[in-house]
Amino acid sequence: AKTAADLLFVDRFRALGCRVEVATEDGSAGRLGLASEVAAALLEEGGVQALAACGPEGLLEAVAALGRRWDVPTEVSREAYMRCGIGVCGSCARDGRLVCKEGPVFRVHPAPAREAEGPMPHLPHLEVVPLAPKG
Incomplete structure (x- = not known):
């Protein structure tokens, strides 16, 4: 977070038994620095079982790159503007994946197996039809 006031749900995660490392860019809570820098330091210290x-x-x-470099299971939660919310319009596509249908949480390491590619592999029952008649 930028400041201590921007931190969310720290107590909730700790209540679940999660190890929570707090970092703020201004040093007002936890470690001083960017979250990616703190993640790198924690990986150097050892004992990290997963990144999110x-x-x-x-x-x-940055976190995805750290997960690949250190061979640690890694998930990221992506945000995207969504028009239809059902995977048809493609407005939420990120790196060839649809946030509305496949996410918003994505496993980035180890890389997930991809299904057969096609114009809309997530909707195999739909046929792609041109909007204007030919001719």
Whole structure:
């Protein structure tokens, strides 16, 4: 988080028995620094069994790279503007995956197996029809 006031659900996660490491960019709570920097430091210390992140795309990319580098199971929660919410319009596509249908939480390491590719592999029962008649 940027500041201690921006932190959410820390007590809830701790109540679940999760190890929670807090980091703020201004140092007002927990470790000083970006969450990705703190994750890297924790990986260096050892004992990390999995990574999970939500936040801006830059953070998600950094955490995904750390998961691959350290061979640690990693999931990220992505945000996207959604028009239809059922996977037809493609407005929420990120890296070839639909946030509304396949997410919002994605396993990024180990990489998930992909189904047979097609124009809309998540909707195999639909036929792609042109909007304007030919001719």
